[in-house]
Amino acid sequence: MAIISRTFRNVTWTNIETKNAVNCEILVNLDNGSTQIFTAVVSKPDDGSINEDWEAIMEKFGTESIDEATTESVQAKQAKREQERIDREETDKRQSEFEKQEALFAFKLEAFEIEAVKNSKDRATKALIRKSKSIPEVQAYTTILLMKELNNAEQQQKTEEPPASE
Amino acid sequence: MPNNSKKQKNPQHQNNGFLIVASVNNAYYRSAVNLADSILDFHPEAKITLFTHPELFEEKHRHLFDVVDLSAPIHKRAKLFALPKTKYDITAYIDADCEVQSEEISEIFDQLGNNDIMLTKIRRYAAADVRISDTEELIWHCGVFLYNNKKKTLQMMQDWWTEYDYQITADPWPWPEHSRQMRPWDQYTFYRLYTSKKYKSVKIDVFPGEDARWNFVSIYNKSETTNHPVIYHYTLHPKELNAGRNVKKS
Numbered sequence: 001m002a003i004i005s006r007t008f009r010n011v012t013w014t015n016i017e018t019k020n021a022v023n024c025e026i027l028v029n030l031d032n033g034s035t036q037i038f039t040a041v042v043s044k045p046d047d048g049s050i051n052e053d054w055e056a057i058m059e060k061f062g063t064e065s066i067d068e069a070t071t072e073s074v075q076a077k078q079a080k081r082e083q084e085r086i087d088r089e090e091t092d093k094r095q096s097e098f099e100k101q102e103a104l105f106a107f108k109l110e111a112f113e114i115e116a117v118k119n120s121k122d123r124a125t126k127a128l129i130r131k132s133k134s135i136p137e138v139q140a141y142t143t144i145l146l147m148k149e150l151n152n153a154e155q156q157q158k159t160e161e162p163p164a165s166e
Numbered sequence: 167m168p169n170n171s172k173k174q175k176n177p178q179h180q181n182n183g184f185l186i187v188a189s190v191n192n193a194y195y196r197s198a199v200n201l202a203d204s205i206l207d208f209h210p211e212a213k214i215t216l217f218t219h220p221e222l223f224e225e226k227h228r229h230l231f232d233v234v235d236l237s238a239p240i241h242k243r244a245k246l247f248a249l250p251k252t253k254y255d256i257t258a259y260i261d262a263d264c265e266v267q268s269e270e271i272s273e274i275f276d277q278l279g280n281n282d283i284m285l286t287k288i289r290r291y292a293a294a295d296v297r298i299s300d301t302e303e304l305i306w307h308c309g310v311f312l313y314n315n316k317k318k319t320l321q322m323m324q325d326w327w328t329e330y331d332y333q334i335t336a337d338p339w340p341w342p343e344h345s346r347q348m349r350p351w352d353q354y355t356f357y358r359l360y361t362s363k364k365y366k367s368v369k370i371d372v373f374p375g376e377d378a379r380w381n382f383v384s385i386y387n388k389s390e391t392t393n394h395p396v397i398y399h400y401t402l403h404p405k406e407l408n409a410g411r412n413v414k415k416s
Contacts, residue, residue, distance in 0.1 A: 094291075094385055098401070101384035105197075105400035108265070112200050126207050130267050131394065 002031045008053075011061050012070040020044045022057060022066060107135050111142045116149045181255035182275040183213035183232060188222055188262050189244035191412050193402050195222040198262040202230040205260075209272040217248035221413045240413050243352050246327035249313070250320045260397060261309040264381075268396040274380070278312045281369045282319045285311040286381040288353075289390070295351065298344050304353045306370075309399055310381035322365050330355040 007027045014021040021043040028036045042053045061069075111129060112118055120126060125145040132138040184205055188198035195218060205212045213232035216223075220236045228234055233253060238244045249259060256275045260266075278284050285306040290296055296304045313319050330352050332340075339346050341358070348354035359365050373380045382395030 098385045102401055102403035105263070105265070105384075106403045109196055109200050112203060113196070118203070123207055127267075130204055130207065130265060 001034075004029045004031055006053075006056075008057050008060065010069075011057055011066055012073045013066055014041060016067065016070050016074075019063065019066075020046070022054075024057065026053070104133075104135055104138070107138055108132070111138055114142070114146070116146055117142060120145055120149055122148060181253075183215060183252075183254040183257060185215050185217070185248060185252055185254075185257050185259045186262055187238060187245040187248045188216065188218040189238050189413070190240055190242055192222050194262045195224075197402060199227050199230065201260060201262060201264055201266070202227075204266040205271060206230065208266050208269045212271070213254070215248075215253065217244065217251075219413055243327075243330055246323075246330050246352060246355075249323035249326065252313075252315065252320075255315050256312060257315070258312050259310065261399065263402050264310065264397050264399045266396065267398050268394055270379075270396045274312065274396070277373055277380070278314065279371075279374075281312075281371045282316060283311060283313045283322075283368060283370045284373055285370070286373055286377040289378075289383070289386055291387075292383050292385050295347050298348055298354065298357065302344070302357075304351070304357055306353060306356060307381055307383075308353050308356055309383070310397055318365070318368055322359055322368055325359055325364075326352070326355055329359065333358075 005028075007029070008024050009027065011022050011024040013019055014023055021041055023039075023041055026038045026040050028038065030036065040053075042051065042057060044054050045051050108129065117126070117129070122145060125141060125148065129138055129141040129145065132141060184202075186198045186201055188195040198216060198218070202214050202216065205214060214230065215233040215235065216231045217235045217238040219238055219240060223234065223236055235248070235251070239247050241247065245259065245261075249257075256278055258274050285308065288296055288304055288307045290303075293304070293307075298304060313323065333355050334349060339349070341348075344354075360368065360370055376391045376393070378386055378390040379393060379395045380397050381399050382391065382397065383399045384401065
């Protein structure tokens with residue numbers, strides 16, 4: 001297969017200060033109609049010799065155009081990195097919330113398995129436990145409910161006890 | 167226990183009830199009991215059917231349920247087995263790892279209106295895998311939904327079970343136009359059914375208003391609802407599942 005032509009694209013400086021090499025893609029068009037794409041670094045020879053690829057790139061794109069493309073590429077990479085950081089933070093936050101909710105549910109299940117809580121007719125306080133958004137909140141309302149139940153049991157016991165005989 | 171005098175005042179609600187399924191692991195059973203308890207906390211007249219296995223069921227919980235059916239298969243999607251066997255006119259299916267948190271649960275059956283099935287929508291940011299193909303994706307979250315007992319609806323529920331069984335075992339994958347990643351998802355089976363000609367006449371809709379209130383998955387953004395959720399959908403902690411007793415298939 002013979003090479004018909006070579007073209008360059010996505011040309012950016014490897015170092016925008018020194019401007020002595022570029023990153024690019026070289027498209028090699030073959031006589032069978034196919035195209036091969038190579039990622040390459042093309043350098044300006046520092047011994048005064050001629051690099052044909054370098055010359056072709058400079059002629060086609062020019063330094064100003066490569067400056068612009070390099071700035072755009074750097075900005076795009078920075079934006080991508082920033083988006084990845086935001087996405088990572090969002091995922092971590094969601095995972096952390098998920099684990100918190102799992103733990104909260106496990107805690108609630110245990111609270112509602114306490115006989116006095118399960119059998120309590122105090123629907124208002126039970127509703128507060130169910131609506132709790134954190135483990136301390138579940139603990140607090142469960143304690144309140146248990147205290148109420150203990151008080152109720154004491155009151156009931158007092159009313160059932162026969163008056164002490166003199 | 168159901169309060170008969172109250173039920174007579176609301177004849178339109180007489181045959182409506184909740185369906186809960188607990189299978190495979192007793193962590194789901196504990197959670198199902200908590201769910202039933204929470205329904206009754208906010209709606210004491212509610213009728214609830216439980217499908218589970220004899221190995222998981224504890225007699226002391228019978229009073230919570232209108233019907234206890236111990237014929238559920240030991241299967242992670244045992245709910246699909248139970249759905250067509252409902253005894254209610256309108257059934258509210260709720261995943262076992264949910265909890266009711268509002269009195270509005272008593273209004274759930276009114277939401278169905280003239281529809282046959284009513285569900286909530288999946289939130290992409292909170293879903294594991296929604297992409298069916300380049301142009302299709304899962305829409306319905308099947309953790310909480312209402313359905314009526316019309317012949318066609320119950321036939322669809324029956325097919326959901328049989329089609330799911332086919333979906334998880336079929337080899338080669340029978341739907342090359344769709345991602346194989348869909349294989350384990352019962353939502354995908356549901357998708358295949360409601361997009362089929364056979365069930366074109368089944369009316370499906372989303373819960374009116376803020377649908378997330380009826381199935382608020384614990385990682386949803388708080389901005390999804392302006393009022394407190396009616397049904398909160400937790401996930402069982404892996405520790406609970408590991409600590410739970412697994413039921414073995416004989």
